[in-house]
Amino acid sequence: MTRQFIVGGNWKMNGSQATVDSLVQGLNSATLDKSVEVVVAPPALYVAKVAQTFKAGQVAGQNTYCASKGAFTGEISPEMLKDVGAQWVILGHSERRHVFGENDALVAKKVKHALAVGMQVMFCVGETLDEREANRTTEVVFQQLQAVADAIDEAEWAHVVIAYEPVWAIGTGKVATPEQAQEVHAAIRGWLSDKVSAAVSQATRIMYGGSVNAGNCKELGKKPDVDGFLVGGASLKPEFIDIINCQQ
Numbered sequence: 001m002t003r004q005f006i007v008g009g010n011w012k013m014n015g016s017q018a019t020v021d022s023l024v025q026g027l028n029s030a031t032l033d034k035s036v037e038v039v040v041a042p043p044a045l046y047v048a049k050v051a052q053t054f055k056a057g058q059v060a061g062q063n064t065y066c067a068s069k070g071a072f073t074g075e076i077s078p079e080m081l082k083d084v085g086a087q088w089v090i091l092g093h094s095e096r097r098h099v100f101g102e103n104d105a106l107v108a109k110k111v112k113h114a115l116a117v118g119m120q121v122m123f124c125v126g127e128t129l130d131e132r133e134a135n136r137t138t139e140v141v142f143q144q145l146q147a148v149a150d151a152i153d154e155a156e157w158a159h160v161v162i163a164y165e166p167v168w169a170i171g172t173g174k175v176a177t178p179e180q181a182q183e184v185h186a187a188i189r190g191w192l193s194d195k196v197s198a199a200v201s202q203a204t205r206i207m208y209g210g211s212v213n214a215g216n217c218k219e220l221g222k223k224p225d226v227d228g229f230l231v232g233g234a235s236l237k238p239e240f241i242d243i244i245n246c247q248q
């Protein structure tokens with residue numbers, strides 16, 4: 001089963017109208033590997049603008065709430081993202097979990113709602129350093145997966161990409177080794193086979209995220225269960241193009 005390689009740029013809370021324009025222009029004019037699916041996730045305020053101007057791929061929101069509308073001050077719905085031209089949303093990012101206190105139950109509700117609306121979801125999982133050092137990596141990741149698996153139907157996995165982002169590797173410059181990434185990706189694929197289905201296990205793409213850059217992407221990308229990257233800091237720099245083209 002060939003899974004299309006996917007590279008996402010999570011811009012997090014960075015940029016301005018001017019820098020967003022120049023990032024989009026840079027990607028639009030670059031020569032990108034056409035076999036790679038590219039998705040960029042600008043801050044919510046810039047999603048509409050990027051959806052209109054970005055020609056090199058698709059656009060994601062970085063978060064949404066689990067309701068269509070209503071008295072939820074400060075939140076946006078997946079319907080709103082879709083309305084302005086985004087097809088994707090990142091959910092369960094470790095910064096949402098650890099800085100904003102989102103738990104597995106809330107993340108699962110958000111995934112369920114975004115899928116019901118017809119969005120594609122990048123669903124993030126990953127362990128903290130303490131959890132890794134206590135040999136709890138797969139226990140934590142499987143628990144995060146289980147919450148979503150309990151909330152969605154087997155067919156809905158077709159619209160989910162899993163992003164394995166070890167918390168200790170995010171924004172720290174400490175990248176997982178290709179072997180560490182492969183080990184967890186293979187465990188996630190095994191879990192999908194046991195708990196969802198063999199077909200979903202084979203078809204679901206698993207991206208790696210955490211200090212990916214132009215220097216380490218080639219080796220990570222060679223691993224059989226690494227189907228792409230979710231890139232933070234380096235997605236704001238010209239090297240994002242090298243990461244997209246890492247398989248050439």
Ligand SMILES: O=C(CO)COP(=O)(O)O
Binds near residue numbers: 010169230231234
């Ligand atoms: O959180 C990430 C992507 O969602 C990874 O961030 P960095 O690439 O900056 O480590």
